[in-house]
Amino acid sequence: QAPHIAPTRAEAPRKLPETLEALPSAQAKAWRPRRVLITRAAREWPLAVRVAERAAARGAEVVELKGDRITGLRGDTERETYRRAKSTLAVTVASPSAMRPQPIPPSADWRFDLATGCPAHCQYCYLAGSLSGPPVTRLFANLSEILDRLPPLAGQGTVTSRQDHRRHEGTTFEASCYTDPLAFEPLTGGLAETVEWFARRPEDMSLRFTTKFAGTSTLEAANHGGRTRARFSVNAEAVTRRFEGGTAPLQGRLDAMGRLARAGYPVGLTVAPIMPIEGWRDAYADLFHRAAAALPEAADVTAELITHRFTPGSRDVLLGWYPATALEMDEAVRAVKRNKFGGRKYVYPKALMTEMREALEAALSQAIPSTRLLYWT
Ligand code: SF4
Secondary structure, three states, X not given: OOOOOOOOOOOOOOOOOHHHHHOOHHHOOOOOOOEEEEOOOOOOOHHHHHXXXXXXXXXXXXXXXXXXXXXXXXXXOHHHHHHHHHOEEEEEOOOOOOOOOEEEOOOEEEEOOOEEEOOOEEOOOOXXXXXXXXXXXXXXXXXXXXXXXXXXXXXXXXXXXXXXXXXXXXXXXXXXXXXXXXXXXXXXXXXXXXXXXXXXXXXXXXXXXXXXXXOOHXXXXXXXXXXXXXXXXXXXXXXXXXXXXXXXXHHHHHHXXXXXXXXXXXXXXXXXXXXXXXXXHHHHHHHHHHHHHHOOOOOOEEEEEXXXXXXXXXXXXXXXXXXXXXXXXOHHHOEEEEOOOOOXXXXXXXXXXHHHHHHHHHHHHHHOOOOEEEEEO
């Protein structure tokens, strides 16, 4: 039995940031931004017009900015800036460099972005330290220009071509590296549009995304052609309740996965970030059994198993956003991994990693024997 890594930070009774109290995971519904900012360049795009109409109908303040700089996010304190940014949707236009797809192993061949940022409040958020400035969600209105960049990359890529069990997916494109694309789907419909665009392509290419939201009605209605793998980011129930403010409850995500599988989508479990919480073996076995119960027979399901890690930079950002967090980010109980540029990230020690890997892989294949495990990291 591996030692349980206890949270090393104070466990409460300090008050959580007000945003977390306002949006407990168990009650979170679809995101409704308080404010929508639309830049000058975005204004003419149909997606921006649609978002403005839908957001106004839901009671949001819609502001047409005079220029292309996104302003008005900073508050007097860090907490106020966080609160303002997280409740704002900025509609803008992706620049040519932002539209350039990037390789993104091991998840997919290429990454492209429909948006950057996310309105949820996960205390381990993997975007912390990756995106600079206030944590606002920036939606790109020039969707057709973004998609036009992808077909020339069909047939290129380093991930799916090397893996026999993924070859039938063609070249894979990941849409959730810097955002959760289902979070704002009720306002945009852009993910369903992207799904249908992939279904129509003559090239051998497919879309994949992962989400912690559960509003799948636009996707259920979309003509997907089996070309989109909808993955749900899930975790042990205790982790989702404790650390994932503003997301859909775990059961809601599992039910959403079941609905999309019954609508014919290939689906997936993104189990992240895996943590050795107290009773972790039972907690993750319970997760996999609940996932199995939500899925129809013969579902096409994959799994990606990702352990918790942090960098010094991401930890600083997260402690600024969530000063009372009980999330363990203690270098002393971690192993260090260095990348080729000398950057450090902190992962669990090797023996614990091996133990968790063996236990979770066994529990997964016992609960859902047909699952194809794509990777453990
Ligand atoms: Fe970050 Fe994902 Fe949580 Fe959004 S849902 S706050 S992107 S971890």
